[in-house]
Amino acid sequence: MLSNKQPLDVENAERDKRIVLGWREWVTLPNLCLPAIKAKVDTGAKTSALHAFEVEKFRRDGLDFVRFGMHPLQKITDLVVGCEARLIDERLVSDSGGHSEKRFVIETELVVCEYRWLVEFTLTDRDSMRFRMLLGRRAMENRAMVDPDASFLCGTLDPNALY
Numbered sequence: 001m002l003s004n005k006q007p008l009d010v011e012n013a014e015r016d017k018r019i020v021l022g023w024r025e026w027v028t029l030p031n032l033c034l035p036a037i038k039a040k041v042d043t044g045a046k047t048s049a050l051h052a053f054e055v056e057k058f059r060r061d062g063l064d065f066v067r068f069g070m071h072p073l074q075k076i077t078d079l080v081v082g083c084e085a086r087l088i089d090e091r092l093v094s095d096s097g098g099h100s101e102k103r104f105v106i107e108t109e110l111v112v113c114e115y116r117w118l119v120e121f122t123l124t125d126r127d128s129m130r131f132r133m134l135l136g137r138r139a140m141e142n143r144a145m146v147d148p149d150a151s152f153l154c155g156t157l158d159p160n161a162l163y
Contacts, residue, residue: 018143019113022150026157027133028111032083036157037072037133041146048119049092051126053081055104057087064102068123072132075161081163093122110139113154117143128140 027039029050052068059065064087069080081099085106093103103122110119112135119139126132140146 018145019115020150020153021112021135021140021144021146023146023148023151024131024151025112025135025154026152027064027135029108030111030155031108032070033081034070034072034083035162036159038074038131039133039135040131041140041144042134043140043146044096044135045134046138047091048108048121048136048139049093049124049126051129051132052083052104052123053125053127055123056113057104064103066106066123070132071127072163074130074132077127079163087125088120090120093124095124111137115143126157 023041025039025041025061028035031104051070052066053070055066055068057064057066065083065084066087067084070083071077071079072081073079085108087104088107089105091103091105092100094100101124103124105120105122107118107120109116119135121133143150
């Protein structure tokens, strides 16, 4: 009997220079001063989302920016990191429950498995969610494959040592 489940082709991933990610990974967002954030690698989400609160839009040197607060660790709201990023867009985004919300969009560098690339993130309050960050399909396109049976294939980070 043949199985529909095909093994993840790690050799082709290496040849194609695609990284293999688990369904959750520790990542770094260095331009936002976030050395460790646990991300849900979400192939069901088109866009990537990042937790943000007290978001404020402002102008600097004729360009739009946002500053916001971030609780980088799950269930720990007394740790706050202040972030700033250039605002690249404002978009209407539908969440998994079908609710639409206008969100600010930023672009920042993502580091995972020693790979680095720019990713667009929508900003939204994710305090009630299990993960402070979702890494969506658009960010992984032509860069990563996901093994849904695995977690933390890129290793772990000790947030207590970094914050």
